[in-house]
Amino acid sequence: MKALLLDDEILVLNNLKFLLKNFPQIEIIYESTSAAEVVSWIKENEADVLFIDISMPDINGIDLAEYASGIRPKLKIVFITAYDNYALEAFRANTVDYLLKPITLPKLTKTIKKLENYMGDYGSDIIRKSESQKLTPKIQGYVEDKCYIISSREGIFIKAEPRRIVLVSAKGEYLLKNPMTYWEELLKRHHWFRCHRGYLINLDKVVSTYPLFNQTYGVQMQGSKEEVIVSRSYIPEFKRLFSL
CATH class of the missing domain: 2.40.50.1020 (LytTr DNA-binding domain)
Incomplete structure (x- = not known):
C-alpha cells in the first residue's frame, strides 16, 4: 500500500514514519507538514491511504480529506488527532480508522489490519485495480x-x-x-x-x-x-x- 503522510507536527510525523517501518506492506511515497503541499501533490499523484492530522493551523483535516477523496475516490483515510470528539464527524470522509495520539505500535497494528481487510491484499497497485474492477x-x-x-x-x-x-x-x-x-x-x-x-x-x-x-x-x-x-x-x- 502506498501511503501519504500529513501532520503539521514534525515529531508526530517522524514517530509515525518510524512505526510504519514495522509494516513492509506499507510504502511511504510522500510526507509533509504542509496541507497546501499535500493538496498540490494529490492533484498530480495517487496513493492508497492518507494518514492525516485533523487539527492543523491552515486547514481542517476532515475538510482536506473530503477534498482529497473527491479527487481520488479510492483513497482511504486514517485520521490522527489528540482529540476524540471528532470521531463521528471524521467518518464523513472515506475513513478506515481514527487514531488517537500518542500513536503506538499496537494501535497502528490494528489500523493496518483494517486497511488490509478494507482494501484487500493483492500485492501490487496494478493487480489491485484490475481485480477490483473485475470483482x-x-x-x-x-x-x-x-x-x-x-x-x-x-x-x-x-x-x-x-x-x-x-x-x-x-x-x-x-x-x-x-x-x-x-x-x-x-x-x-x-x-x-x-x-x-x-x-x-x-x-x-x-x-x-x-x-x-x-x-x-x-x-x-x-x-x-x-x-x-x-x-x-x-x-x-x-x-x-x-x-x-
Whole structure:
C-alpha cells in the first residue's frame, strides 16, 4: 500500500514514519507538514491511504480529506488527532480508522489490519485495480420494463418494502428481482453491510450515525434523506466497522 503522510507536527510525523517501518506492506511515497503541499501533490499523484492530522493551523483535516477523496475516490483515510470528539464527524470522509495520539505500535497494528481487510491484499497497485474492477458486482435494477445496470459502488442502500425490494441510488430508485438474502451474500465482500432485516447499506455512503430509542441507531446516507435503521442485533458489528 502506498501511503501519504500529513501532520503539521514534525515529531508526530517522524514517530509515525518510524512505526510504519514495522509494516513492509506499507510504502511511504510522500510526507509533509504542509496541507497546501499535500493538496498540490494529490492533484498530480495517487496513493492508497492518507494518514492525516485533523487539527492543523491552515486547514481542517476532515475538510482536506473530503477534498482529497473527491479527487481520488479510492483513497482511504486514517485520521490522527489528540482529540476524540471528532470521531463521528471524521467518518464523513472515506475513513478506515481514527487514531488517537500518542500513536503506538499496537494501535497502528490494528489500523493496518483494517486497511488490509478494507482494501484487500493483492500485492501490487496494478493487480489491485484490475481485480477490483473485475470483482465489482453489477446490480440489475428495473424501472417499469426497462433494466438498468448499476455498479454496486453507486448504490446507496437496498431496502425491503411490502412485496418488493428497492435499490436506492443517487440517480433514483430501482426494483430488484432477487430477495435481500441474495443481495446480502453478493455484496457483503464489497463493503456493504446488512444493518437491519429491511436494510442493506453501502458503507462508503455512510455520512453520520446516532443513537435512537430501544438501543437502535439511525444512519444518514450520502445522497438520500431517508433515515436508515441499525437494529440491535447488528449494532456490535456496525460499531466495530466504524471503530465507534
